[in-house]
Amino acid sequence: MEPINNAGGNAPSGTGGQGGGQGGRRHFPHRGRGRGHGPRVGGQPGSRPLNQSRPAVPGRPIQSARPSLQPRPMQPSRPVPQSRPMQSARPLQHGRQVLQAKPQMRSFGTGKDKLRIIVMGGLEEVGRNCTLLEYGNDIIFIDMGLQFPEEDMPGIDYIIPNMSYLRGKERNVRGVIVTHGHYDHIGGIPHIVPKIGNPPVFGLPVTTGIIKKRQEDHPGAKLNIKEISVDDQLVLGAFQVEFVHINHSIPDAVGVIVHTPIGTVVHTGDWKFDFTPVDNKPADFQKMTDIGRRGVLALMGDSTNAGQPGHQVSEREIGNTLRMIIEKAQGRVIIGTFASMLSRIKQIIEFSQENGRKIAIDGFSMKTNVEIAKALGYIKVKPGTLIDINQVDDYPLDKVIVMCTGAQGEERAALMRIANGDHRSVKLVPGDTVVFSSSVIPGNERTVQRLKDTLYRKGAEVIHYQMMDVHAGGHAKNEDIKLMLLLFKPKYYIPIEGNHFLLCENAKVATSIGIPRENIFVADNGQVLEFIRGEGRMTNEKVNTDYVFVDGLGVGDVSEVVLRDRQELAADGMVIVTALIDAKTGALVSIPDIISRGFIHTQDNKKLMDETRERLKTILRDHDPKSAPDQTFIQGKIRDEIGAFLFTKTQRRPMVMPVVIEV
Numbered sequence: 001m002e003p004i005n006n007a008g009g010n011a012p013s014g015t016g017g018q019g020g021g022q023g024g025r026r027h028f029p030h031r032g033r034g035r036g037h038g039p040r041v042g043g044q045p046g047s048r049p050l051n052q053s054r055p056a057v058p059g060r061p062i063q064s065a066r067p068s069l070q071p072r073p074m075q076p077s078r079p080v081p082q083s084r085p086m087q088s089a090r091p092l093q094h095g096r097q098v099l100q101a102k103p104q105m106r107s108f109g110t111g112k113d114k115l116r117i118i119v120m121g122g123l124e125e126v127g128r129n130c131t132l133l134e135y136g137n138d139i140i141f142i143d144m145g146l147q148f149p150e151e152d153m154p155g156i157d158y159i160i161p162n163m164s165y166l167r168g169k170e171r172n173v174r175g176v177i178v179t180h181g182h183y184d185h186i187g188g189i190p191h192i193v194p195k196i197g198n199p200p201v202f203g204l205p206v207t208t209g210i211i212k213k214r215q216e217d218h219p220g221a222k223l224n225i226k227e228i229s230v231d232d233q234l235v236l237g238a239f240q241v242e243f244v245h246i247n248h249s250i251p252d253a254v255g256v257i258v259h260t261p262i263g264t265v266v267h268t269g270d271w272k273f274d275f276t277p278v279d280n281k282p283a284d285f286q287k288m289t290d291i292g293r294r295g296v297l298a299l300m301g302d303s304t305n306a307g308q309p310g311h312q313v314s315e316r317e318i319g320n321t322l323r324m325i326i327e328k329a330q331g332r333v334i335i336g337t338f339a340s341m342l343s344r345i346k347q348i349i350e351f352s353q354e355n356g357r358k359i360a361i362d363g364f365s366m367k368t369n370v371e372i373a374k375a376l377g378y379i380k381v382k383p384g385t386l387i388d389i390n391q392v393d394d395y396p397l398d399k400v401i402v403m404c405t406g407a408q409g410e411e412r413a414a415l416m417r418i419a420n421g422d423h424r425s426v427k428l429v430p431g432d433t434v435v436f437s438s439s440v441i442p443g444n445e446r447t448v449q450r451l452k453d454t455l456y457r458k459g460a461e462v463i464h465y466q467m468m469d470v471h472a473g474g475h476a477k478n479e480d481i482k483l484m485l486l487l488f489k490p491k492y493y494i495p496i497e498g499n500h501f502l503l504c505e506n507a508k509v510a511t512s513i514g515i516p517r518e519n520i521f522v523a524d525n526g527q528v529l530e531f532i533r534g535e536g537r538m539t540n541e542k543v544n545t546d547y548v549f550v551d552g553l554g555v556g557d558v559s560e561v562v563l564r565d566r567q568e569l570a571a572d573g574m575v576i577v578t579a580l581i582d583a584k585t586g587a588l589v590s591i592p593d594i595i596s597r598g599f600i601h602t603q604d605n606k607k608l609m610d611e612t613r614e615r616l617k618t619i620l621r622d623h624d625p626k627s628a629p630d631q632t633f634i635q636g637k638i639r640d641e642i643g644a645f646l647f648t649k650t651q652r653r654p655m656v657m658p659v660v661i662e663v
């Protein structure tokens, strides 16, 4: 059994189920009345002070010149002599380069011999993971993810890392290394990479497969995607990069080892240890030990499940439970899970095959991921096992499995439509077994509960992870983290990937095995960490990490001001007041017109409408018929006074939009 809130890390990629720009959850908050500051007046977008949040990704063209030392994928690593001094990268045949030997810890002065690590996202939230390493004129990124919007961000699809810091430094970016194919690690790529000089993007096959697929939604920008293997080594300016195989809920997840002139920095990506994984080998403990023995300056580690005791459950154990459920089920089995959990999906497909059932997949991103995994040979399916979702009725109930997205109660996802009877092909019948093979992302509890209510009402057998072990997270728990720390033996530990409290929990794990507290850096997004001559410190320097919102096709064009308008509209609606005035005198020509949207139903509130009209007449009474009317003044007056009037009458603060027309 797993505690209810273990889900964090899979959230973004999971809810990314719908994929692309339309995929974000949309929440319209129902806020209490108490918010705000007295009667809210005004209402025209832009009429209020514009604070912070500039669009981060500069729209101007970027210099295309790339430095001569181009990063390229390496040949499979061969053992490197430990004692030889580090050579500078030299080109090999076929334009390849190889890391010759372990880097030496140079000891030199301050100034430019400084390694800066800046985590641009993922230190204050789950998602938007993005880490920047900078040494001299060389910059590399590890991951460039998206974050799904909070409840108070209506209409926002997702949020991407802020790249203001890179302005003027675009030509220094040597590459973007991607740890795995989840949206909270790749989601910013289509928006950011083309604007920072199109540096190469490195990832293992499943990762690059998903990045390429997603790029089809952004045909304008052609990326330079380099598929690598876990044994490859890269030379990216001053950085020499290798990889270590770790386990996660998706194949081809790696940890990244960056040898810098100051020392070695290891970034775990999302990880867990799985001794019996279903899609790959256990994590490469040998390599971790080896790297640890050679000395690790800093380890950056996933915090998602750091607050939980014990070891993460193996994916295979979950499989055993799922297999049992499938074998025992008399009728149809409908399994809701995250599209991002390819390892789980693979198992479910295999079990259907074993059980002589056909399997239909519903959910765009789930289907896409299965296609990618099939093409790469990660999922092997006999012909005829996978059927189209509209063929489910062609088979007896006990010969069918439906696997779909929507286990978080997402409104438009397959499981919700099945439950509500809106699904075009799958109608729920008593005796169906519905399995929630995912934990509930904090914040989604109520929707999931309602979804379960509907399923129970319709006679389905509902199984979720609190009843049986049908979900294991892809993230390390306490004891796993301890083992990781003991293998790498880092001098400094930098908890990443999680809300602040999760970083603190992760830090606690590190202190519990003897890492001094002062060597653990719990930083905020954008806080610069500096390493000089093998010593690290958290500085007070902070780069801009303000939200960059993606809404439909717009990137960074939705500012805090626009968002606040949306919040206000969502909370209290709007009132449009149209007044015709005499162009010469300013006198009201006819009775003002009032339109309400989301505030009150005007037909049912005739009295209030009449009172408002009377009020408008008073406001617009012309005290100075000899002078021409002042539009701005009149509009402001309507906003202020009608706003205040409606607040006293209703305790609501609709956005008041005056339209004054001179005739």
Ligand SMILES: [Zn+2]
Pocket (backbone or CB within 6 Å): 009, 013, 180, 182, 248, 270, 474
């Ligand atoms: Zn992940």
